[in-house]
Amino acid sequence: MPRKQNSITALAVVCLATWGAAPAMAQSGDPLAVGRQMLAEDNPGELWIERGKTLFHQKRGPQDASLEQCDFGLGPGKLEGATTRLPRYFPDTDRVQDLESRLLTCMVQLQGFNRDDIVKRAISPAGSNGSDVEALTLYITSRSNGMKMNVSLSHQKEYDMYKAGEYLFYRRSGQTDFACVQCHGGANKRIRLQDLIHMTDKKGVQEVVSTWPAYRGAHFVVRTMQWRLSDCFWQMRLPELTYASDVSIALTTYLHYQGNGAVIKVPGFKR
Amino acid sequence: MAEPMKIRATLQGDIADVRILFLHPMETGTRKDSKGDIVPRHFIQNVAVTHNGKTVLDGQWSQAISRNPFLGLRVKGAKAGDKISVTWTDNKGDTRTDEVAVAAAL
Amino acid sequence: MNKTWLKWAAVSTPALIALGCATYPDQATTRQVAEKMVSEDFTAPTPALLKRLVQDRSQQVCSKIGDAKLTQEEAAEVVKLARDSIRYPAAGKLVGDWKVGEKLALDGAGDRIQGGILEKRKENGGLCQNCHALAPGEINVGNVGPSLTGYGLQRGNSEAIAKLTYERIYNGWAYAPCSNMPRLGATGHLTPEQISHMVAYLIDPQSPVNTK
Numbered sequence: 001m002p003r004k005q006n007s008i009t010a011l012a013v014v015c016l017a018t019w020g021a022a023p024a025m026a027q028s029g030d031p032l033a034v035g036r037q038m039l040a041e042d043n044p045g046e047l048w049i050e051r052g053k054t055l056f057h058q059k060r061g062p063q064d065a066s067l068e069q070c071d072f073g074l075g076p077g078k079l080e081g082a083t084t085r086l087p088r089y090f091p092d093t094d095r096v097q098d099l100e101s102r103l104l105t106c107m108v109q110l111q112g113f114n115r116d117d118i119v120k121r122a123i124s125p126a127g128s129n130g131s132d133v134e135a136l137t138l139y140i141t142s143r144s145n146g147m148k149m150n151v152s153l154s155h156q157k158e159y160d161m162y163k164a165g166e167y168l169f170y171r172r173s174g175q176t177d178f179a180c181v182q183c184h185g186g187a188n189k190r191i192r193l194q195d196l197i198h199m200t201d202k203k204g205v206q207e208v209v210s211t212w213p214a215y216r217g218a219h220f221v222v223r224t225m226q227w228r229l230s231d232c233f234w235q236m237r238l239p240e241l242t243y244a245s246d247v248s249i250a251l252t253t254y255l256h257y258q259g260n261g262a263v264i265k266v267p268g269f270k271r
Numbered sequence: 272m273a274e275p276m277k278i279r280a281t282l283q284g285d286i287a288d289v290r291i292l293f294l295h296p297m298e299t300g301t302r303k304d305s306k307g308d309i310v311p312r313h314f315i316q317n318v319a320v321t322h323n324g325k326t327v328l329d330g331q332w333s334q335a336i337s338r339n340p341f342l343g344l345r346v347k348g349a350k351a352g353d354k355i356s357v358t359w360t361d362n363k364g365d366t367r368t369d370e371v372a373v374a375a376a377l
Numbered sequence: 378m379n380k381t382w383l384k385w386a387a388v389s390t391p392a393l394i395a396l397g398c399a400t401y402p403d404q405a406t407t408r409q410v411a412e413k414m415v416s417e418d419f420t421a422p423t424p425a426l427l428k429r430l431v432q433d434r435s436q437q438v439c440s441k442i443g444d445a446k447l448t449q450e451e452a453a454e455v456v457k458l459a460r461d462s463i464r465y466p467a468a469g470k471l472v473g474d475w476k477v478g479e480k481l482a483l484d485g486a487g488d489r490i491q492g493g494i495l496e497k498r499k500e501n502g503g504l505c506q507n508c509h510a511l512a513p514g515e516i517n518v519g520n521v522g523p524s525l526t527g528y529g530l531q532r533g534n535s536e537a538i539a540k541l542t543y544e545r546i547y548n549g550w551a552y553a554p555c556s557n558m559p560r561l562g563a564t565g566h567l568t569p570e571q572i573s574h575m576v577a578y579l580i581d582p583q584s585p586v587n588t589k
Contacts, residue, residue: 154399159399159400160407162401163401163410164407164410164411166407166442167408168414168415170441170442170443171432171440172432173436174564175429175559175565175566176504176559177439177559186521188520189520189521190521191507192485192507192518234490237488237489237490238419238429239429239430240420240491240493241419242420245414245417246414248418
């Protein structure tokens with residue numbers, strides 16, 4: 001195919017893409033807002049939902065079992081609304097667990113996977129096809145789309161976890177003297193051009209808890225809250241947060257409870 | 272390893288607003304991996320969209336199009352229930368076709 | 378809270394839960410629980426790097442939860458510790474080369490830990506532009522900290538200003554205890570020489586920051 005024809009056709013395609021999408025926009029004028037709305041309406045992350053669903057029902061692992069018997073708090077296999085109540089206390093493990101830690105429990109107990117192996121691959125490399133954990137986490141969360149975050153604190157360990165998360169949110173350490181609050185404690189703040197969600201504000205924290213897992217554009221894969229927390233500690237020049245650790249669950253409990261009332265809408269879209 | 276597309280086609284009057292999400296590496300062939308080796312070219316070369324079997328878009332793509340691309344188009348003269356079919360072929364000869372029915376406006 | 382009370386709480390908590398009477402733990406218990414988590418839930422390439430999580434006295438004071446305010450005594454303590462921490466460049470030159478300072482100001486990388494590896498380069502980036510506007514017309518700037526555009530134009534470049542600027546970068550808590558600004562020199566993220574270049578970037582009349 002001659003080069004000129006290639007570029008003209010490609011241009012037509014691009015024009016069609018933008019012209020086709022733009023008139024549906026409610027906003028006009030602010031190009032960033034228009035762009036963000038376009039990304040939100042057609043999010044590549046949605047393609048991970050189907051993958052997650054397949055993985056959920058597929059017989060996998062040494063025990064050749066599916067995840068259909070996994071109890072996320074509402075009974076085995078009951079997914080609708082499950083993530084709106086997480087993190088929560090689970091009597092069988094005697095721990096407060098978030099979604100990813102609970103998924104880990106089921107993958108080990110029901111399917112026979114080795115825990116360390118799952119943890120090693122849970123966060124996929126940027127530009128890859130993504131991990132099974134990322135797809136499953138998104139699928140399970142998507143089953144609560146449209147429902148409100150509704151974490152309750154009733155078990156003592158849930159209270160303890162919440163308070164620990166609050167303590168950790170304000171805990172400053174390392175050569176940057178950063179706690180979460182240094183970057184996420186004010187309105188309309190940004191690091192370079194990356195907006196920082198105002199997490200000591202109800203609306204801000206509701207946005208956080210309702211938009212993860214999210215498609216991370218720059219990585220071309222779906223990312224989860226566990227990844228997001230570890231990435232913050234990376235920027236803060238602190239050691240690496242262990243996947244599905246108590247610190248991660250404490251912070252998640254704190255944020256989710258603060259964000260109660262938020263309407264789940266995943267996958268989110270991040271830069 | 273052709274991954275399924277996600278296609279939405281909603282009617283706005285007699286125009287179908289079609290939006291397609293593709294899962295494809297769209298590797299340019301100029302990128303190096305962590306070991307320093309070139310990652311080979313792997314991208315969608317051709318995209319065809321049909322409306323009830325009639326071709327409405329025939330696109331030649333290059334490696335300039337990004338990973339996990341999005342394509343949107345509007346098709347005139349559509350009715351609810353019409354078939355929109357999308358087929359892509361890449362430079363390795365891999366191909367994928369998915370189709371949806373045009374959904375009536377809400 | 379004395380130990381007897383805690384023991385009683387630990388024993389009776391299961392009973393209270395049965396009655397639906399679980400409650401928020403007190404601050405001391407929370408601190409204990411959370412600090413234990415911190416000591417167990419992180420990894421690093423070396424034990425020395427794990428120590429980054431250990432809080433110094435000022436960080437402990439400055440980790441106020443929610444709306445909790447700093448008392449006068451606490452503020453004074455943090456200011457004194459900050460003052461005592463300040464070290465100047467060996468050669469005594471507080472104002473370095475603004476061109477070097479510019480590179481540092483734009484550099485947001487260095488010293489991060491990922492996949493068991495420390496991001497070690499010749500020197501750490503200054504991280505300035507992550508939070509501050511600097512040279513006018515630059516779009517890719519943060520706003521967590523106040524704009525520093527025209528810093529030298531507004532204040533001049535006297536010795537007194539050079540010293541003040543140096544100290545505010547080395548350990549800003551000497552002036553604003555518990556501010557969001559990292560104590561870049563005191564924590565060792567930047568060397569005194571690096572800070573002197575950043576001072577020049579801010580106050581040198583030739584620096585882009587002071588473009589009229």
